[in-house]
Amino acid sequence: MKKPLEVLRLYPEHDYTLNGVLASRAGRDPSRPFIFFRERNWSWGEFAGKVDAAARVLAVRGIRKGDRMAVMARNCDGHVLLLLALSRLGAIMVPVNPEFGVTEAKYVLHHAEVSAVAATGDTLGVARDAAAGLKIPAWFVMLDDAVDGVPGLEALLKAAPAAALPDDINGDATCLIVYTSGTTGFPKGAMHSQRSFVTGGEAFVQRVYLQDDDRLMVVLPLFHINAMFYSVAGTLAAGASMVIISKFSASTFWQTAVDTGATQVNIIEAIGSILRNRPRSEFRPEHRIARVYGVRASMDETFKNDFKIPHRIGGYGMTEIPGVTCNPFEGAQKLGSMGPVGRHPDPARPWAQCRVVDDEGLDVPVGEAGELWVRTPIIMQGYFRDPEQTAGTFEGDWFKTGDLVKCDEDGYYYFISRKRDIIRRRGENIAAAELDRVVGEHPAVAEAGTIAIPSELGEDDIFVVVATKPGAKVTAEEIAEWCRARLAPQKVPRYVAFIDELPHTPTHKIAKALLRADAALRARAVDLQPVAEGRRKS
Numbered sequence: 001m002k003k004p005l006e007v008l009r010l011y012p013e014h015d016y017t018l019n020g021v022l023a024s025r026a027g028r029d030p031s032r033p034f035i036f037f038r039e040r041n042w043s044w045g046e047f048a049g050k051v052d053a054a055a056r057v058l059a060v061r062g063i064r065k066g067d068r069m070a071v072m073a074r075n076c077d078g079h080v081l082l083l084l085a086l087s088r089l090g091a092i093m094v095p096v097n098p099e100f101g102v103t104e105a106k107y108v109l110h111h112a113e114v115s116a117v118a119a120t121g122d123t124l125g126v127a128r129d130a131a132a133g134l135k136i137p138a139w140f141v142m143l144d145d146a147v148d149g150v151p152g153l154e155a156l157l158k159a160a161p162a163a164a165l166p167d168d169i170n171g172d173a174t175c176l177i178v179y180t181s182g183t184t185g186f187p188k189g190a191m192h193s194q195r196s197f198v199t200g201g202e203a204f205v206q207r208v209y210l211q212d213d214d215r216l217m218v219v220l221p222l223f224h225i226n227a228m229f230y231s232v233a234g235t236l237a238a239g240a241s242m243v244i245i246s247k248f249s250a251s252t253f254w255q256t257a258v259d260t261g262a263t264q265v266n267i268i269e270a271i272g273s274i275l276r277n278r279p280r281s282e283f284r285p286e287h288r289i290a291r292v293y294g295v296r297a298s299m300d301e302t303f304k305n306d307f308k309i310p311h312r313i314g315g316y317g318m319t320e321i322p323g324v325t326c327n328p329f330e331g332a333q334k335l336g337s338m339g340p341v342g343r344h345p346d347p348a349r350p351w352a353q354c355r356v357v358d359d360e361g362l363d364v365p366v367g368e369a370g371e372l373w374v375r376t377p378i379i380m381q382g383y384f385r386d387p388e389q390t391a392g393t394f395e396g397d398w399f400k401t402g403d404l405v406k407c408d409e410d411g412y413y414y415f416i417s418r419k420r421d422i423i424r425r426r427g428e429n430i431a432a433a434e435l436d437r438v439v440g441e442h443p444a445v446a447e448a449g450t451i452a453i454p455s456e457l458g459e460d461d462i463f464v465v466v467a468t469k470p471g472a473k474v475t476a477e478e479i480a481e482w483c484r485a486r487l488a489p490q491k492v493p494r495y496v497a498f499i500d501e502l503p504h505t506p507t508h509k510i511a512k513a514l515l516r517a518d519a520a521l522r523a524r525a526v527d528l529q530p531v532a533e534g535r536r537k538s
Contacts, residue, residue: 004206004345007238016171016195018087018236022048025239033241036215036260037077044239047081053160054085054153060161061116061139065090065169068177069116070109071143071223072096072123074246078143078153079222080232082118083175087194090169094177094189095223097506098123105130107186108179109138112384118153120144171195177384178225180319189384190319192229199344200322200378201233206345208264208291208313209329210238217262217289219248219271221506229322229378230266230293250274254284262287267294270447270508276302277446277469283307297335298441315339316415320380321399324352325413337412338405352376356407361395369416372405373398404431421512423452424459426490435483435491436510439464442482444472447502449510453495453522463495463525465515467502476526497525 002010011028014020026034030045042050063069069086071079071093083093094112096105098120109117109130116139119127124140124147131138146152175194179187204210207230216235220227222244235242243260248271257265267275276299285308295303295312303309315326316338327339343351355363356370364370375398382390393400404416417431424430432450439448446469452460468474476496483492499521503511515521 001209002211004209007205007210007212008202008345010212011239014198016198017169017173018084018175018194018198019051019169020171021198021201021236022051022084025236028239032239033215034235035077035080036241036243038246040077042077050081050157051084051088052165053157054081055088055165056160056163057153057156058085058091058116059089059163059165063089063091063115065166065173067091067115068094068112069118070094070096070112070114070127070138071118072098072100072105072127073118073120073143074098074122075218075222075227075244076120076143076246077244078118080242080244081153083228083232087173087175088165088169090166090173092174092177092191094179095228096127096179097221097223099506100126100130102126102129108189110134111186112177112179112189114138116141118143119150121147124148124150169194171198174381176228178223178228178319188386188389190225190380191382191384192380196378196380197229197233198237200229201235201237203323203342203344203378204230204234205237207315207323207326207329207342208234208293208311210234210240210264212239214238214240214263215261216240216242217245217257217260217265218242219245219253220266220268221247223506225317225319225322226266226268226294229317250278251282254282254287257287257289258284262289264291264293265289267292268508269294269296269299270504272296272299272303273440273447275307280306298437300335315342316413318401320393321374321376321401322378324354324374324376324378327412332410334408334410334412337408337414339413340411350377352378354407354413355398356405356413366409367406369404369406371419372401372403372413374401375399423450423462425452425455425462426459428490430462430491432512434487435462435464435493438483438486439466439479439493442474442479444468444474445479446472447510449502449512449515450493451512451515453516455494461495462491462493463497463522464493465497465499465502465521467499476528480528492528494529495522495525495527497521 011024014024026044026048034044034047035042086093117127140150142152171194174191176192177189179189218231291311293313303312317323325338326342327333341352353375355373405413407413417433421432422429435450447467449465453463455461479496503514505511
């Protein structure tokens with residue numbers, strides 16, 4: 001196995017533009033496989049030619065440096081093609097969740113003031129309605145078959161016109177605006193430069209020791225920072241290949257891994273939990289996946305012993321600051337931690353710094369909780385057209401994450417909670433994420449979401465919403481007993497409600513805002529206070 005820096009040095013140096021890294025990797029051996037999507041297979045050389053043709057098509061259509069183009073589609077090779085083609089012009093891709101309704105999509109398209117929209121047959125109607133009323137009407141292109149007078153991109157590429165392409169694009173040009181999936185308020189568009197994107201890919205080579213002959217299976221959505229900055233950027237940096245899967249399917253995951261020859265995959269906690277709970281008859285022991293990024297401590301044993309995956313890596317990042325910390329590929333792995341600060345394959349490169357601070361911005365002692373502040377070369381340029389939010393997120397050049405963490409004496413960080421996901425009860429701060437984890441470890445529980453609700457005594461009471469595993473049964477009292485055996489008394493929930501399936505955000509996090517807004521859920525919850533009070537009196 002090559003060391004990460006050895007992998008990067010297989011290729012000529014580049015200028016930290018996406019076009020530069022594509023040319024660097026394609027030039028080594030253009031016939032090597034690059035992208036697999038359904039029945040389409042593209043070599044590095046073939047795809048570089050498609051990128052050039054697509055850039056010329058976009059240029060003739062009027063796309064210029066700084067213009068934005070939305071892509072509203074399930075995962076496909078068109079995402080990567082348009083990202084690279086737009087960046088060749090210094091233009092910007094705005095990926096949009098294909099599950100969005102008109103209202104959600106309209107906010108993104110209008111806020112970004114997109115000049116064009118790439119869609120598919122299942123998203124075109126919503127995208128058209130969402131784009132209606134733009135100051136300058138957007139033009140549309142299909143990533144699958146032409147429909148309703150909207151041309152298909154493949155047909156346009158076959159007749160790509162001659163067009164001059166700019167030669168003054170540098171790594172500081174914005175290439176992506178990724179809108180956060182915040183549960184309250186309007187989404188914010190985090191802008192990332194080409195340099196940030198390419199550097200993020202190089203850091204991912206270090207994080208999971210990507211090899212030039214690896215094949216990454218992309219199951220996370222390409223409108224999300226993980227798939228873009230880790231899978232796509234990592235493939236580009238390593239000169240590897242990727243298999244793009246339209247949408248994650250638990251029932252076919254292992255067979256797809258076998259059929260595609262995948263050697264690496266990124267997941268999130270929800271996917272890991274789903275796979276852990278699926279029938280083992282779906283598992284295919286002949287799979288070749290050797291590394292999984294995103295495995296949480298609670299499922300590590302399953303991925304190690306049941307799924308036979310030798311390398312399970314976890315870390316921490318955000319849309320604004322991808323890939324900050326990571327348990328080292330070679331070195332001490334501390335289950336349950338976010339790992340120490342990550343690094344670039346080149347140890348001479350300056351890298352991220354982290355601080356844990358109190359409410360006054362002062363560093364707290366080792367082992368104490370505080371907000372994580374980060375300074376890193378892989379950082380957003382700001383929120384698009386939102387200088388106020390941008391200014392409020394930074395303290396000098398330190399990015400304020402809004403996450404509560406603690407750091408041990410070895411420099412390993414541990415996530416506690418989002419600051420706004422703290423429950424104040426009996427004078428104590430309680431991390432809802434801790435309850436989510438503890439209740440989620442009950443053998444009958446598939447997933448749990450914990451929220452604060454006002455207490456009649458002031459402060460908050462703890463409300464846990466539970467989704468059980470298929471066929472499993474558990475009572476609210478049993479959930480409380482489970483917590484009582486593992487947590488301090490003030491952390492035992494007062495209310496427990498059961499639901500078939502917890503709602504999720506587009507990035508598969510529990511949509512706690514929806515839980516808080518569901519009055520019917522509160523009405524049918526079991527109030528455990530009488531039981532608890534009775535025990536205290538006895």
